[in-house]
Amino acid sequence: xxxxxPRGLLWSxxxxxxxxxxxxxxxxxxxxxxxxxxxxSSPLHLSTYVLTLLGKYLCYMMLAIAVDLIWxxxxxxxxxxxxxxxLGGYGMGMYLMRxxxxxxxxxxxxxxxxxxxxxxxxxxxxxxxxxxxxxxxLMMALVPASLAFVFGWLAFRSRVTGVYLxxxxxxxxxxxxxxxxxxxxxxxxxxxxxxxxxxxGFDLQSDxxxxxxxxxxAIALGASYRACRLIVSSRAGRVLRAIRxxxxxxxxxxxxVESYKLWVFVISAVIAGVAGALYVPQVGIINPSxxxxxxxxxxxxxxxxxxxxxLYGAAAGAILVNYAKTYLTGALPEAWLYVLGxxxxxxxxxxxxxxxxxxxxxxxxx
Amino acid sequence: xxxxxxxxxxxPDGRALGRGAGTTAGGRGGRWQLVLLLFAALLPARPGLAQxxxxxxxxALGELREASFPDKAAIVDRLSRDNHPSVxxxxxxxxxDRLYTRLSDQKIFLAKSGDDTLxxxxxxxxxxxxxxxxxxxxxxxxxxxxNGLRRVLRTAIARFALSSPDSSVRLDAVKEMMxxxxxxxxxxxxxxxxxxxxxxxxxxxxxxxxxxxxxxxDPQSRLEAIAALAHRRRAEVRNRLAVLFEPxxxxxxxxxxxxxxxxxxxxxxxxxxxxxxxxxxxxxxFGLSLGSVLVLVAIGLAITFGVMGVINMAHGELMMLGxxxxxxxxxxMPKHIEASILVAIPxxxxxAGVAGVxxxRTIIRFLYGRPLETLLATFGVSLMLQQLVRSVFSANNRSVxxxxxxxxxxQVNEVLSITFNRxxxxxxxxxxxxxxxxxxxxxxxxxxxxxVSQNRAMARAMGIRSEWVDAMTFGLGSGIAGVAGVALSQLxxxxxxxxxxxxxxxxxxxxxxxxxxxWGTLIGGMSMGVVNKLLEPYAGAVLAKILVLVALIxxxxxxxxxxxxxxxxxxxxxS
Numbered sequence: 001x002x003x004x005x006p007r008g009l010l011w012s013x014x015x016x017x018x019x020x021x022x023x024x025x026x027x028x029x030x031x032x033x034x035x036x037x038x039x040x041s042s043p044l045h046l047s048t049y050v051l052t053l054l055g056k057y058l059c060y061m062m063l064a065i066a067v068d069l070i071w072x073x074x075x076x077x078x079x080x081x082x083x084x085x086x087l088g089g090y091g092m093g094m095y096l097m098r099x100x101x102x103x104x105x106x107x108x109x110x111x112x113x114x115x116x117x118x119x120x121x122x123x124x125x126x127x128x129x130x131x132x133x134x135x136x137x138l139m140m141a142l143v144p145a146s147l148a149f150v151f152g153w154l155a156f157r158s159r160v161t162g163v164y165l166x167x168x169x170x171x172x173x174x175x176x177x178x179x180x181x182x183x184x185x186x187x188x189x190x191x192x193x194x195x196x197x198x199x200x201g202f203d204l205q206s207d208x209x210x211x212x213x214x215x216x217x218a219i220a221l222g223a224s225y226r227a228c229r230l231i232v233s234s235r236a237g238r239v240l241r242a243i244r245x246x247x248x249x250x251x252x253x254x255x256x257v258e259s260y261k262l263w264v265f266v267i268s269a270v271i272a273g274v275a276g277a278l279y280v281p282q283v284g285i286i287n288p289s290x291x292x293x294x295x296x297x298x299x300x301x302x303x304x305x306x307x308x309x310x311l312y313g314a315a316a317g318a319i320l321v322n323y324a325k326t327y328l329t330g331a332l333p334e335a336w337l338y339v340l341g342x343x344x345x346x347x348x349x350x351x352x353x354x355x356x357x358x359x360x361x362x363x364x365x366x
Numbered sequence: 367x368x369x370x371x372x373x374x375x376x377x378p379d380g381r382a383l384g385r386g387a388g389t390t391a392g393g394r395g396g397r398w399q400l401v402l403l404l405f406a407a408l409l410p411a412r413p414g415l416a417q418x419x420x421x422x423x424x425x426a427l428g429e430l431r432e433a434s435f436p437d438k439a440a441i442v443d444r445l446s447r448d449n450h451p452s453v454x455x456x457x458x459x460x461x462x463d464r465l466y467t468r469l470s471d472q473k474i475f476l477a478k479s480g481d482d483t484l485x486x487x488x489x490x491x492x493x494x495x496x497x498x499x500x501x502x503x504x505x506x507x508x509x510x511x512x513n514g515l516r517r518v519l520r521t522a523i524a525r526f527a528l529s530s531p532d533s534s535v536r537l538d539a540v541k542e543m544m545x546x547x548x549x550x551x552x553x554x555x556x557x558x559x560x561x562x563x564x565x566x567x568x569x570x571x572x573x574x575x576x577x578x579x580x581x582x583x584d585p586q587s588r589l590e591a592i593a594a595l596a597h598r599r600r601a602e603v604r605n606r607l608a609v610l611f612e613p614x615x616x617x618x619x620x621x622x623x624x625x626x627x628x629x630x631x632x633x634x635x636x637x638x639x640x641x642x643x644x645x646x647x648x649x650x651x652f653g654l655s656l657g658s659v660l661v662l663v664a665i666g667l668a669i670t671f672g673v674m675g676v677i678n679m680a681h682g683e684l685m686m687l688g689x690x691x692x693x694x695x696x697x698x699m700p701k702h703i704e705a706s707i708l709v710a711i712p713x714x715x716x717x718a719g720v721a722g723v724x725x726x727r728t729i730i731r732f733l734y735g736r737p738l739e740t741l742l743a744t745f746g747v748s749l750m751l752q753q754l755v756r757s758v759f760s761a762n763n764r765s766v767x768x769x770x771x772x773x774x775x776x777q778v779n780e781v782l783s784i785t786f787n788r789x790x791x792x793x794x795x796x797x798x799x800x801x802x803x804x805x806x807x808x809x810x811x812x813x814x815x816x817x818v819s820q821n822r823a824m825a826r827a828m829g830i831r832s833e834w835v836d837a838m839t840f841g842l843g844s845g846i847a848g849v850a851g852v853a854l855s856q857l858x859x860x861x862x863x864x865x866x867x868x869x870x871x872x873x874x875x876x877x878x879x880x881x882x883x884x885w886g887t888l889i890g891g892m893s894m895g896v897v898n899k900l901l902e903p904y905a906g907a908v909l910a911k912i913l914v915l916v917a918l919i920x921x922x923x924x925x926x927x928x929x930x931x932x933x934x935x936x937x938x939x940x941s
Contacts, residue, residue: 077738077741151919154920154923155923157923158922158923158924158926159926160922160923160926162737162738163677163737163738163741164877164922164926166677166738166741167870167873167874167877168919168922170870170873171870171873171874171915171918171919172915172919174870174915175912175915175916175919178908178911178912178915179908179909179912181908182908182909293870294866297742297745300742301742301746304742334753334756334757336753337749337750337752337753337756338749338750338753340746340749341746341747341748341749341750341753342746342750343746344742344743344745344746344747344749345729345743345746345747345750347742348733348739348740348742348743348746349729349732349733349739349743352736352739
């Protein structure tokens with residue numbers, strides 16, 4: 001970074017976002033080229049493994065942005081956001097299961113394999129309509145949104161805040177995990193959904209489909225980022241920050257605190273749900289362990305690591321921590337939890353504003 | 367009664383009658399002595415008088431060699447009334463075809479095994495029951511039995527068990543006889559009921575006689591039997607009575623008399639009511655024991671979270687440390703598993719408490735007033751502790767042994783039985799709770815803790831070292847978590863994930879009960895446990911847990927400060 005530039009300008013909201021979106025666009029253009037156009041023999045070729053990994057990271061970045069929107073700007077620490085992510089994923093999973101059709105092990109044209117296995121004779125009512133992509137798409141956003149609306153409406157109206165809210169969200173996610181583990185819920189029990197064949201008629205195993213999915217994820221991520229940026233730089237965004245810093249004072253000034261919190265919570269849940277929906281076809285599996293409370297807490301550490309209240313910082317944190325996880329679980333599986341644990345401690349004690357905060361501080365010092 | 371039988375019978379105190387004769391007077395013994403003296407006078411030449419009980423016993427055994435089956439039955443009957451200590455093992459061996467005559471010297475022996483295909487049989491002396499060397503099968507002849515004789519033997523052995531001084535042996539004997547009740551055993555039971563003193567055995571015999579009476583006799587005796595059975599609670603009795611009035615497919619009844627049928631129906635209703643009551647008591651107890659576990663895992667948190675306001679996500683891992691301490695203590699004292707738990711409790715308190723103090727001094731104290739950051743940092747610590755345990759003890763579950771005094775059941779009545787480990791967990795929880803209350807209310811440390819939690823600035827102004835109090839409070843809460851871990855090591859698998867399984871439950875209990883209120887934690891945890899167990903029969907274990915969680919989430923929306931909210935200045939500063 002150059003010291004000749006005006007202080008704060010480089011890392012101002014606009015510039016950081018521009019850099020982030022620029023990088024994202026570069027990924028969306030370069031990755032398809034390197035994977036499709038460059039021959040497999042060339043050292044520049046991008047393997048399917050890296051392609052899938054990048055797609056996964058992009059989904060995580062979207063989830064991180066969703067969490068940063070409510071934690072960084074409205075002070076709502078959700079320890080259950082993985083639940084919205086998983087619900088979106090289950091919505092996509094249900095569509096993909098219906099697409100399998102007669103290619104399942106039991107070859108039933110309507111019922112997914114696990115239902116045949118459980119001797120079910122007809123599709124439960126909540127599975128109806130999931131053979132249509134538009135309906136599934138609607139549900140991926142609507143189901144997390146409704147859950148967030150009901151939960152948020154109850155919680156924010158009775159002014160459940162801070163740590164209490166965090167514990168409640170965690171309990172909610174835990175309850176959902178227990179529920180989805182049950183076979184008679186109709187969501188495949190602890191095996192969840194897997195063995196998907198195709199999405200909208202495109203083979204999920206082919207690189208071409210994967211590239212398209214990655215580009216779609218990049219676009220969704222960019223759109224989420226812009227949407228969140230619009231919210232936080234609007235007047236409503238300033239009210240949210242006021243709520244974060246002094247909730248009672250904002251209420252006394254005449255703002256309906258619970259409405260602001262509720263809507264931002266619902267929007268965040270929708271972004272998380274869409275991220276989950278994009279995640280499932282790329283990794284090829286969804287099961288109840290996605291609801292596990294530790295997943296939600298990990299998301300929070302991505303955001304804290306990158307620096308909360310910046311949006312792009314959350315995205316950067318997501319990719320950094322996940323890259324470290326991918327690398328360490330392969331190279332030094334013993335060390336991963338030590339590193340993750342130490343990250344939690346060091347970031348919260350020494351880097352309350354995350355890596356982005358560190359950079360801003362450096363920029364200011366110069 | 368023959369003279370021989372009288373002479374062979376020693377007094378209940380084991381002394382031979384001959385020796386005791388004339389030394390005491392009056393009572394039953396005196397009467398016996400009179401009769402004895404009479405016979406002694408009548409039969410002065412009888413050689414039996416000079417024989418020791420062992421010799422008489424051996425002589426009776428010897429008669430078995432050439433006796434016919436009816437004679438053998440008579441000898442068995444006679445032997446069974448002898449109080450010689452070896453009679454029971456000898457008769458048991460006889461029933462099991464392990465009684466032999468050695469051809470070379472015509473002596474009777476017991477064999478350890480009745481297997482004739484062995485090349486040599488290990489022999490036991492019938493009088494002393496000591497090893498008597500080995501014998502070749504061709505030197506030994508089995509004393510044979512037939513069906514009739516075996517029945518006599520079984521009755522004789524049952525009579526032995528029935529007159530055993532140990533009431534539990536008598537109870538088992540009655541139960542065994544009731545399994546296949548027949549005329550001789552009924553006669554034996556009728557004989558026994560007159561002298562039985564133990565109420566449990568007496569009730570058991572009455573049940574057996576009443577059940578037998580249902581099969582025959584006149585309607586009046588059946589009615590009496592039903593009246594006696596209506597006070598029993600056992601499922602077999604209930605089902606046996608239900609057979610009487612339930613019509614068979616062709617419309618006929620097992621019991622012909624309508625009065626008896628309606629009495630049986632009324633008795634079954636009584637039994638069903640009592641059984642429903644006791645199953646309610648059992649559910650309540652299960653609920654309380656589950657609630658005790660919840661209270662135990664939450665009570666340390668009630669100190670660190672409730673009193674100090676610190677969100678310690680590593681609380682579960684402190685319990686895990688306590689459980690592993692139990693494991694290490696058992697490794698260190700493998701010969702004293704019984705006492706290991708008593709050693710493990712203070713050890714776990716120290717290990718987890720010291721870990722807590724270190725955690726507080728190195729991390730948490732930098733984060734006071736920033737609850738969300740505390741949550742994240744302690745969560746990081748919990749991950750590191752899990753990995754530490756994985757590295758040291760491996761990722762597999764470790765097996766912690768349960769001391770014998772903690773296993774087993776307490777049979778309250780025929781329906782209700784309580785396992786000791788559930789009972790102990792309730793007792794243990796109450797003890798921990800009481801001790802914690804005493805520490806907080808009656809000690810200097812407790813006074814300091816309360817002062818600092820109520821008004822830190824004022825407490826400091828009064829000269830309380832608030833930093834030291836913080837460390838000690840956190841250590842206390844962590845130590846209690848370690849103690850909870852000792853209890854958990856007896857209930858679940860001891861592995862690196864032990865703590866995670868309980869962390870959400872423990873936070874829910876504290877929030878539900880009302881932060882900063884130990885009584886709230888106790889009542890909250892107990893009621894959560896009871897509600898969970900009440901729902902389980904209808905919803906299943908997992909769904910019951912989900913329902914409780916959802917109900918709690920909704921409850922917190924209605925009353926964000928829990929069941930027993932803190933009031934006053936402390937409440938405002940805590941929010």
